[in-house]
Amino acid sequence: MSTQIQEEADEPTETEAETAPAERQSPGDRRRAEKRTASDQAVGSEPVGRADDDTFRLKVFRYDPEVEGKMEPRFDDFYVPREKGMTVLDALIYARDHYDTTLTFRHSCRQAVCGSDAFFVNGRQRLGCQTQISDLEAPIRVEPLPHQDVVKDLVVDMEHFYDQMHAVEPFFQEDDLPSGDLEEQRQSRENREKIKMSTRCIWCGACMSSCNIAAGDNEYLGPAAINKAYRFAMDDREGDDLKQHRLNIMDQEHGVWRCQTQFSCTNVCPKDIPLTEHIQELKREAVKQNLKFW
Amino acid sequence: MAERYSSFSSGSLPWFLQRVTAAFLVVVLAFHFFLLHFVNHASEVTFAQTTARMEEWGYLLTMVLFLLTATFHGVNGVYAALLNQGLTGTKKRVVQVVLAVAALALAAQGTYVALVMSGVM
């Protein structure tokens, strides 16, 4: 009975093999055990919890170029106790606090506002704090965002994403301010409604990571940056000259034209921004602008 | 910052033309398949039949336009697919030249064949 349970836990976790009866060890088991001992020495022991009815298996991508046993990327398994309302981020925090303090991931507000905990969960870009464990099928596989360089464990290098965001001048500009000293610069309700969804971006990078074109073409601005441009280009308070300036940035080979309407970004956006729709509208605006000058 | 990413070589014209040709091709390609596989059977096509069709000015003009738009649409589509892979610099230049030559050769040969079939040449 006990050996059976152990075997079940054995296969996925690979850390309890030392306690398995020696006569049942195959050469493969021994090799794996040796490999494990080597990595254990490097990163410290890794308790993984118990596999039973109240826990679920969390597979986490591990990689650290500075630690010997972690230079080869691998998956670690943790058994995390199920709790009502538990999110993927909660599970990661549990695993880090109880099993392995070296487990590294970004998180801050825990309420889908800061945008720092976008991960690749069960094959899809999601916010850790926004994804309920109960909505996922175990084992839950957590990986860093694809198409970005991994710095350590689940932490990816966001520098390129930020470069693209800054390239579209993601800030309000104006041609002429209202003359009076205390006069406000008002926006119509309709116009506010038009740009409402585009203002929701939290710079998490999920869309960029899901985009097949952004993966191939490093210069492509990407959905988040184009959405940011949309937010200001469509804002009536910015004058016509500025709108034209913003469309000029979009109307480049690596601007809106690289979008191939795969809808990947729209599918993964944790704030439900209709990214593809916004990109398409900018394409039409750019064409209209060019037709005017013919 | 924008100039960091590329010169302002707009991509709006190729994009727009790709859509315009698409709308035309949807209709003509369907017509072409219908005419040569259902009204006439491809296996029974003879030179006499072909020339009879091509002698009609409207048909000849449609077919030549079909060829030109299809060539543009196809070659531009291939170019876009390669751009998606992050084509830059000399490689990009070479691809542009090769595709342009291939497109011109295809269009010229096709038009020539069509004119011969119609008896103009």
Next chain:
Amino acid sequence: MSQSYNRGLIEDFGRWREFTAGMWAWILHKFTGWVLIGYLFTHIAVLSTALSGANAYTNTLQGLESLLLVRVMEVGLLAVAVFHILNGVRLLFVDLGVGLEAQDKSFYASLVVTAVIVLASIPTFLEGAF
């Protein structure tokens, strides 16, 4: 970031099981596009036999059409063309900003309609091939 680890292409086509409708539509549209432009070159090359005279043209075409392989490939070409047309119409609507919420359903619809048209055309296409 010389030290950072690049995971290569594992997260791309290795994960085809996780692709969504829009992604499949894109892949199929690209694939059928390549086939069609490739065919256009072949098509013009074959029709160029008209330059060598009436008999060369008629014999070449009927010779090719008498091969079963060519007939089967024509059915494949029909499938490719019909899908490219239908998905192309879908993309034109997407470009016009119409029906973006239903883009996945319109993709499935274009697949189904393609299948129906191709299946219904097989008798006509293979007539007399055996």
